Amino acid sequence: MAIDLCNKSPASFADRDPGKWADAVGAEAAPILVDDLSVDQRDALNFSYRTTLSSVDPRFVAGDPAAWASDFGYALNRVAVRLDNRSNQELRDQALNHPDPALREQALFEYADRDLPDAIELLEQAVLHDSNREVRWDALWAIEKLGGPQALATLHRFTTDADPEIAEWALLFKSELQTGDPAFDGRPGLYTPGRTFDETIYLLIHCDLYVRLDNSNQHWGKISLAPQGLARIYGQAHACPNVSTRERQLVIAKTIDGLHADGSPHCDNYLFRGFTDRTRRDRGNFFFESLVPRTFFKSGRADDPSQGTRQANIGFARYGTWHLEPKFQVREEAAIRYVRGRFQGWGYVDLARIAGQSMEQILAPGNGVLSTLHDPEIGHMTNAFILGTFKGKLNDWDGDGVIDLNSRNVYSTVDGEIDMNQDGVADRPGMTCCDHTTLLP
Known part of the structure; x- marks a missing residue:
């Protein structure tokens, strides 16, 4: 969650070069005036602006502090110590080389959460080379979370990936950064x-x-x-x-x-x-x-x-x-x-x-x-x-x-009761979680 706050405050923009938007959207793209946007596009732009206001340092936002300074997670993130004490170099090594995909992904997200200058480059390497498609699309999500022109340019590179799911996730995340709304491919x-x-x-x-x-x-x-x-x-x-x-x-x-x-x-x-x-x-x-x-x-x-x-x-x-x-x-x-x-x-x-x-x-x-x-x-x-x-x-x-649409196996009735054979009828009426004292058939 705190990854989303990286690079979002005015102070962070002052401390580093965010890159050129032309590098992300193409130098040949003509500027678009607000008056040329459709009503929906203006709504999306205003939504993105309001979302940004909710993320920046409260000292830079005008208005009632009750509206912008009351996020408990934001307050805790500023003072909490990391319980993952691995060095940055250990994280880089494990992000690309650990045999367990969940541990590779964990190292990637921890590295991104530390807001290190080469975080997007490391995430890009994972998307390019990891053998686990979930690591790849989750790394794309982390790139979106970091945001900015570099993230947009990186996501664009994967919109033509050979794996249709990776390509669509990249398109979706790129569109969210550009308009606030997702975009999808044309598969039935x-x-x-x-x-x-x-x-x-x-x-x-x-x-x-x-x-x-x-x-x-x-x-x-x-x-x-x-x-x-x-x-x-x-x-x-x-x-x-x-x-x-x-x-x-x-x-x-x-x-x-x-x-x-x-x-x-x-x-x-x-x-x-x-x-x-x-x-x-x-x-x-x-x-x-x-x-x-x-x-x-x-x-x-x-x-x-x-x-x-x-x-x-x-x-x-x-x-x-x-x-x-x-x-x-x-x-x-x-x-x-x-x-x-x-x-x-x-x-x-x-x-x-x-x-x-x-x-x-x-x-x-x-x-x-x-x-x-x-x-x-x-x-x-x-x-x-x-x-x-x-x-x-x-x-x-x-x-x-x-x-x-609905091919995934889930073991629940419409009321949340356990249904291991997926027939729509509860195995035991009222039970919504496996009982540790016995195993269901």
Whole structure:
């Protein structure tokens, strides 16, 4: 999340040469006057301007400080110490050479979060040469997060990549930097009837974890989790909307691989409810919240009851925008092609247990739990503020040149209950997360 703040304040522009816009957009491009823009383009430009105002140093922004100086994550990022103590050289080496793709990606995002001068060059090398396509598209996202002319020029180079997914992600990120809106290629889409959800959208999630290091509230630590590292700890998430209900509820279905001894996925589903603004036909702006019953593990590790457990209600919030694709029709409605936004919640990190551990040990399946401040027994254990950004688009998962709308396997009913055989019926009514005391069939 803090990567998004890099290079955004007036002070940062004064400290370095941001490069020439002509290098990014082409010297032959004629200047465009504001009066020549369409109404939608002006709206996008104004939106980009307002977004920039929310990111710059508050001292440079006019207006009520309650509106621009109240971001808790922004405040913590200015004072937190990094819990990843690897040197810059170690990060560069591991970003390109570590055998585990999740660890390569983690090194890339940590390097970018440090706002080092050659961060975009390192990310570009990963996009060019990494064998894992998720590392490649996540590195493209990190380039977008850094922003600026160099980022725009780098993204443009990959819009003709041989992998259609890499090319489309690069086009999407480039378009967002230019206009505030995504752009897509012209591939057709495929909807599969008879499945529980109309869409199963694979989410990229980047998260900053701010940990309170003592009771004085004066010492904070920070871990910036890249998408694959976050998925390994907390679960790979899919946004699962149905056309008939998507404006007021959806399920976020998560699975953690490598947690169960028998190799089955650990399922962790969240039913979100909220409001959606549909004053524009091509998109929806939403604010959703979830409140679900969960077993809280006092060890700080999912499915590890060695230090006791507690049944609690865990809350989470997500808000953002989804963009529709009129070419993809589901039940006579346009499908969601792309979603982006922010999220926040609370967690527990057992600092004594992770102290001195390597990043390989920290990025272990289930090695972190969500928490709440409201429970009388475990509220005091809550020591982590979790916030970040997410993006998800429909992809071609089988390589046939057709975008898959709902082909991903998710183990949830429309109400978030566990459904391992995906027949739409709960395996156990009311259960939304795998029970650590027994394995479902």
